[in-house]
Amino acid sequence: MAGPQDGGPGAALRRGPFAFGPLDEGEALVEPIIGSWEANMDHALTRSPIDVCSSRGEDAVVLGNLGVVRVLKMNAGRSTEVSAREGDLCLLMPFGKTDRFGYAELAHAYDAPGTIGLLAKQSKMDARLLLPLPEGTAYSLSQWASYGRYFTAWDNWSKAYGCWRTQVADDDPAHHLVFGWGGGVAFAELMLARRAGFRVAMAAGSDERVAFLREHGITPVDRRRFPALSRPNRREQADRERHEQRRKSVEDFLHVTRELSDGHGVAIFADNIGEPLYDVTLGALAREGVVTTCGWKAGMRLAHLRGAESIGRHIHVNTHVWRLPDSPGIRDFQETEGWMAPAGSDVQYDFDRVPDLADDYANGRIGSYFPTYSVNPL
Structure with a gap:
């Protein structure tokens, strides 16, 4: 370069x-x-x-x-x-x-x-x-x-799951939903969540990806059903119709996550997108929910209501890469367990x-x- x-x-x-x-x-x-x-x-x-x-x-x-x-x-x-x-x-x-x-x-x-x-x-x-x-x-x-997506997912998932367990100490994961926006790291994390017994779902924006998720036991949520889900950009800020379209897309998406979680919301939400969808991520979280991230594909600067996050007992987990001494153990888990x-x-x-x-x-x-x-x- x-x-x-x-x-x-x-x-x-x-x-x-x-x-x-x-x-x-x-x-x-x-x-x-x-x-x-x-x-x-x-x-x-x-x-x-x-x-x-x-x-x-x-x-x-x-x-x-x-x-x-x-x-x-x-x-x-x-x-x-x-x-x-x-x-x-x-x-x-x-x-x-x-x-x-x-x-x-x-x-x-x-x-x-x-x-x-x-x-x-x-x-x-x-x-x-x-x-x-x-x-x-x-x-x-x-x-x-x-492997990089998997090593990163291992570290991020272990921290997010550990944090969730500090507040939900003994409930069966089968009662709880883990959701991810699209991406290879999120896919790898959801495969770990599935192994741990959680319900798992992920957004996908193409027929190919929808079929891929379904094939691997992850409930696909077709992103195309919510065409205006991302936050309006600067040029769209004054467009009332765009805001109304987004309100409808957000409402429809949150309805889907509530259905998949028996009305409770998402227990652990893997969000490596960032600013355009951050408010939707927080809106989808259950009480005692965790939002976890290890990337920033489309926006690093985020804002939330600290009081609302505190009352909802939401934990925010941010990780980057993984711990170098953990590398051989993650490699060996991949080989022996087929998490590939x-x-x-x-x-x-x-x-x-x-x-x-x-x-x-x-x-x-x-x-x-x-x-x-x-x-x-x-």
């Missing part, structure tokens, strides 16, 4: 040589195989909420912080924290800087200066970030490539078509929750 460009996100990508020095102690040279297209890459290309080039003080940044790589060379030195070896297929953990508890403060190949992502034929990185795939794994590299991106559910773009992928993602033209790109052959 290079300096500001006109046009869509794909126009901000530039193909060309990118030089880096020899391996320092604790570094590995890797060959990316499959990368996962993530919301942080879209944020970087649109330069919102930050301009990562300016933030890092660099003219160009190689994006891509989640995917499967092959280790070509390793300079582990005396480190005892490196588990990968030359020739291993590994998952890249996207930690540029961690706090004292192992949570991410800066993300690799995003806002962490000097880090090189997977949109390159070769890359070098801190070898501690390479987590080997399970030996003899039962799952394809395409399925593993979407379903086989064949990804859509993959060739390396030369990554600019098309960027534009298709930004404009909602991808039906899959798991868009990926290939870099090098296996």
Whole structure:
């Protein structure tokens, strides 16, 4: 990614040589195989909420912080924290800087200066970030490539569920609804919620996604039934008809969530959208409900009535990435329990078509929750 460009996100990508020095102690040279297209890459290309080039003080940044790589060379030195070896297929953990508890403060190949992502034929990185795939794994590299959504979902769901249980200590989850706006992370969280015994439902905006959710035991709520659900934008603020359309869409949507929850509302609402739907999320919450988020696809600045949230005993959970030391355990749970991106559910773009992928993602033209790109052959 290079300096500001006109046009869509794909126009901000530039193909060309990118030089880096020899391996320092604790570094590995890797060959990316499959990368996962993530919301942080879209944020970087649109330069919102930050301009990562300016933030890092660099003219160009190689994006891509989640995917499967092959280790070509390793300079582990005396480190005892490196588990990968030359020739291993590994998952890249996207930690540029961690706090004292192992949570991410800066993300690799995003806002962490000097880090090189997977949109390159070769890359070098801190070898501690390479987590080997399970030996003899039962799952394809395409399925593993979407692990970032699952690792993020694991962390966010465990915190949200734990918070919910502090107020609803012993009631059967089968009496309660977990709902999510669309997205791969929300899908992964709902699959965990389903395992825990909750009723689960999710919004979807296409026939393909409606069928996909139903196939995996999640009640689909067709977003197209509520065409004016998002908050009016600035140009629409004075349009009375638009506000009336929204009032009707919100009323219809809340009726659906009440029906699915026996009139109680949503126990845990996974909302990674943000400002355009935030008031709808809060309106759908049950008493003692939890709104949980680990992303901000369409608006970071939120407002609510603190008194109403307090009286409703609503808990707001905000997480980012996951805890680095938890990574092996999450990987092992995926392998043993089959909590994976379903086989064949990804859509993959060739390396030369990554600019098309960027534009298709930004404009909602991808039906899959798991868009990926290939870099090098296996």
